[in-house]
Amino acid sequence: MTEGAIELELRGITKQYPGVLANDAISMTVRSGEIHAIVGENGAGKSTLMSILFGLVAPDDGEILVRGERVQFKSALDAIASGLGMVHQAFQLFPTMTVADNVVYGHEPRRGWFIDRASSVRQVGDLAKSYGLGIDPSARIEHLRVGALQRVEILKALYRDARVLILDEPTAVLTPQERDGLFEVLRRLRADGRTILFITHKLNEVMAISDRVTVLRRGRVVHEVATSDTSPAELSIAMTGRSVDTSRRRAEHAVGASLLEVSHLRVDDADGIRRVDDVSLTVHEGEIVGVAGVTGSGQAELIEAIMGLRPVTDGTITLQGEDVVHLDLRGRRDAGLAYVPEDRHRVGSAALASTSQNLFMAYQWQRRFQRRGWLNRRAVERHARELIDTYDIKVAGPDQKVAELSGGNLQKVVVARELAHDAPVLIAEQPTRGVDVGASEFIHGQLVAHRDAGRGVLLVSAELWEILALSTTIFVMFDGRLVAQLDPHETDDVEIGLYMTGANEQQRVHT
Template sequence: MTAEISMRGITKRFPGVLADDNVDFEVETGEIHALMGENGAGKSILMSQLAGVYQPDEGEIYVRGEKIAFSSPQGAIDAGIGMVFQSFKLFPSLTIAENVVFRSEPTKRGLIDRKSANERVREIADRYGLALDPTARVSSVPVGVLQRVEIVKALYREARVLILDEPTAVLTPQETENLFDVLRALKADGRTIILITHKLNEVMAISDRVTVLRDGRNVAQLVTADSSPEEITRHMTGRDVDLSTPPPALEPGEIVLDVHDVTVAEAGTNPTVQHASVQVRAGEVVGIAGVAGNGQVELAEAIIGMRPIASGSVTLQGNNLSRSSIAQRRDAGIAYVPEDRHGVGSAGTASAIDNLALGHHRTAPILQRRLLSRAAMVEHAQRLIKRFGVKIASPATAVGTLSGGNLQKVVVARELDYGSPLLIAEQPTRGVDVGAIESIHRELCEYRDGGGALLLISAELSEIMSLSSRILVMFEGRVTAEVAKEEATEALLGLYMAGHEPEPRHRPGALANGDAR
């Protein structure tokens, strides 16, 4: 049987980095094939060569038995290969249909036929259960819909092979299930799916076979049904990884963060956060669960000062910060891992040295006699890179060139190193491999056990339930439920996330002073 895709001896080098080292990779027609590996293992680079973004330094690519060399992404598209990247490549000001047909627009009498474009996009979306409004502006739809737009864009160009790079990194559990239904429908239609992911549960649920890369080399090809998460993890990391529930925290101490009756209002819209109250104590992890778009991000940004609050108060260790600037709040003791590691959490064109020094540049040892010590900055960066296992050519490398997971490690490392009394962490392990998840969870628990107060916002319910002492649920901008760790299940949290009325013991404030365990 001729393979749909066969990559043989693929080698790709960048300055100081051997990204792919003589890799063989083969995918059969009509299968869902998972490509796994740690951050920086060479997965995205390998698939970017298949998609024509990069050209291999050595090796050959065959599509349905025919040797092909792509000089550009258009060549891959012409061969029926479409790739959906982690960072969506869409025009916010255009409609969904306009984005889908861009540069391949249907015409009528020499003009773009918008009606035909809308009908064609709706037809493709409906065929695979992708539920899209072709006339909606991309800027107005949630991130889960953007994922569907990218898939329809590839299908519109008649892609037979669809490469999805970390497709569930920005999706809620419900959206992930919807995506899997779509992938199964595409498979049934004879399409071939290549799934780049770090999530073992998803690989076991959706894939037919798995290829594992480690340090740029192909180290395993497995039939999913004959394998296990533990075996895949060992191939990825070269060791056993323990993601079991961390040991319980000590009894929480004094209140560190007190958010009281906060409302965040956007001009001309309904409030994104309505009368929300949250308390986090020293030595405690409080998790916030909710479907994306229900006010979690806006609440975090109001606490750090990125959004003004219309009413209510934010207090840190007894100090009212409601009208303080972001810099003043940071100086008062708030560390922040933002959801957007690219746009908010880092400066992509700056080096790891500079990114890891941000915030620390105001104090010794980096600040010496009112001047920055470059030697101290380099030493600081080297220490954190080693501690968090960041895969990078050198500390002087621009962080914008890193894989998403390694960039996440840089942001988490910098924020944890402040030793601030409060850490707000949004999606701290998004796009991070299983070994790094274990490491970041361990660091977060050490922060907690050292007396830190952690407000955790995550789309991964397993992460929320594993790390949190108490879990708050947000729905339509309100904190609607509060559940102790011992009672939390995905089914229960899912009900409350969907807007179900909580039982009396799960109503906000029902846990006495936040000390119910």
Template sequence: MSVNAPELELRGITKRFPGVLANDRIDLTVKTGAIHAIVGENGAGKTTLMSILYGLVQPDQGEIRVRGELVRFSSALDAIGAGLGMVHQAFKLFPTLTVAENVVYRNEPKKGWFIDRDAAEAGVRKLADSFGLGIDPKARVEDLPVGVLQRVEIVKALYRDARVLILDEPTAVLAPQERDGLFVIMRRLKAAGRTILFVTHKLNEVMAVSDRVTVLRSGRVMADLKTSETSPKAISKLMTGRDIEAVARPSLGNGGEHLLRVNDLGVVDDAGLVRLDRVSFEVQAGEILGIAAVAGNGQSELIDALTGLKPASSGSISLNGVDITQAEPAQRRLAGLAYVPEDRHRVGTAAGGEVWSNLLMGYQRTPKFRRGRWLRGTAVKEHARELIAQYDVRVGSENTLVGTLSGGNLQKLVVAREMTHPAELLIADQPTRGVDIGAIQFLHRRLLEYRDQGRGILLISAELSELLALSNRILVMYEGRIVAEFDAASTDEAELGIYMTGGHLAGAVHG
């Protein structure tokens, strides 16, 4: 081990998954005691790279050195042994155990055959206090708020003597106030000589805490920059600068008529945090309104409130002139709302049901498919077969169980069902996620046709190129607010990226 060796050194890391080159010859050098940010869009390869570094995934090629020493991790235990610690996005804690019990798990101080609970609690308290983490070792994990859980995870890593902490999108689950607290802790850890790998896609956070930043795009390193010498705009351009597919700029169908009107809509979550902050907008007939936002910035709450799956706390929603603020989901569907949910597994389908029963959902009470209380079996099956053919869903038959479908096919099934409704407004949340290129173009054409029939679409997508290609207008959401509105023809990914990541606030956060 040489004295001047960097804490971490990755050379030529390559990882191929079926159909995707997730990491392509990635080089990364992280100095001891630095906060090093890794940024990139969804699918840029951040998660794969961190999984490789933490031993969860084995690279196809490339080498990893920790303090100059060549290592090969076959599991996370090896990585922990080499002084790495990871705080996952989804916390890995036992809810019914105490903080101390969670922290010492697998390294319990023992007194004879028994766990030395006092020593465990004292050790955890000392460690937590030395970094000002402010957690009670005796508290039960299930009683703690998310922000504290994250600090428990940090202590857990520190207890295992982690010199390098990997924080995987740590702010995604935090409210702004909690986030500032996390930054304070990160700076303290840095002052104590620990190294932090900070994975994020929020550029104001990069500017606020990091020393260096590595930008990934499509599995490659686009740049490795000193944070103080770069700008959110430059990073955003590096992150998103792919060529946008040329699509004829859409025109407004029979515009002017307001389909959906949202007025001062607010959502407060169970913990009392404001998730959606007085949002107002309209969707017109013949228009695709795009919403651009990084996950967790209020768009899910907005959609839940619009579809009636979770109630709004304040404000009003009207569809086709009918107030649906308090309406049940069924009434909203009758009022003319169709919805492609983001989570096709948990919301959009029932895995244990057949293709036909999944395609029927939402229509079962329409005259076409029932006679009184009786289901019209033939019409139901025929409808299923039609949709399967029209949308090229690859299934054995309409009786195939949906749980056996691949992700892309499942998505086609959900989109087929929702777009066939005679609804005036379609809410499409990530309509092309996980679908292959050919199918994406097919679905895009369908969305444009839908709009050309004089109907409206509210389109939420993590793919900015998709938003830019399809939308007439684009709203940008950040931390529960609409922070900007653009004419889709006169903006670009870099500009959207700055607003989505809070880059327009970067100056304020710094000061």
């Protein structure tokens, strides 16, 4: 590999969020004409780093140098002016406009007062052709598939003549074929002398496409190496750090009768794309079933389908022997499901309601709280106080609005409410995301206690250490399918990581 000039340099970039040191003195260099992968687990600080690099977030400390010159980005516009282009995970496009309009937006070629449409279509078409992007400039965005949208984002950056292209988890939304196409495009861009920063946690892709790798863990650079000198196993160890607390899963419990059985479940989204493909799993009494996987592998859709928030295309869901597919969400809750949702703000709580009101959700129709629709307010209040005490929720009182609670405390409200249902099966989705260490440990302890009480837990997490620390059985989900069923005693983070990133694949798993 040729050593090019230094294109981009970061020196001591630091960013502190309340309770989280997102970036801790990150320094790294990116050379011209290389594909540089940045890998790390969820929460390692990758997204924060990219936001800083693209002028969306100001760092507390540190500096950025582009081609040796110190720059300070006040907004994305400054970053673009310095020759940086970013392809976001969430595309920033205008759905009803054409590809050409999207690409030239803000810098339209003009003829007099008008947009020179012929010229914009030609320019965009030429650009697409020269990098093999294969996009019709006259197509409307809303008619394009996700893979094509991504190529439009790349075109946008190229149109503004970006020398450095930053791609944030670019393959999360792509099919394998689209991914291969993207890699081809990236190689062409490299051949053209452009530099690419490739953010991912899929190690197989790192191995396939990158020239160098920087590994982030907990906000720090822990490893920087030429791709040819490393292996997926080494990177995986660097990413996860092997500092997994394994104490909890030692206290093994006898596994009892089956509680939740999902069989050959298929879920298609509104566009007819298959999000969950032939998934079968069982949660038994006294079991925490972990579903590991990179975010966006179909876990969210699987959970929504089980809860009744998303229609099932095919397959069965039975709860303690009862078929629940035909029941609505309330019916399924009554049949024995509780649910800690991934998005505690939009789905799991109402910011303007009091703590007591938030703790009461999905209890309102239960016998012990109402008679013929009339609430027993004393019982409601007692319920709130009990939960606040039992789960150590830091509030001024049951009447305090949850908008005023910290993230960890709000999550405790959600978890407390769902645990207190004492449902046979608790579904916990990313239960500790964005939560401080103390609250996170507390929540883990509660999940284990729930299991020890003979209940079942279905734990979905993108955090490997969390899955390893808690689960009695581990499934790995990749691309809508369960690609592995693993025994936590016989596996480790490296192996799971390989399945999660699609580097390994067992035979299709069924239980």
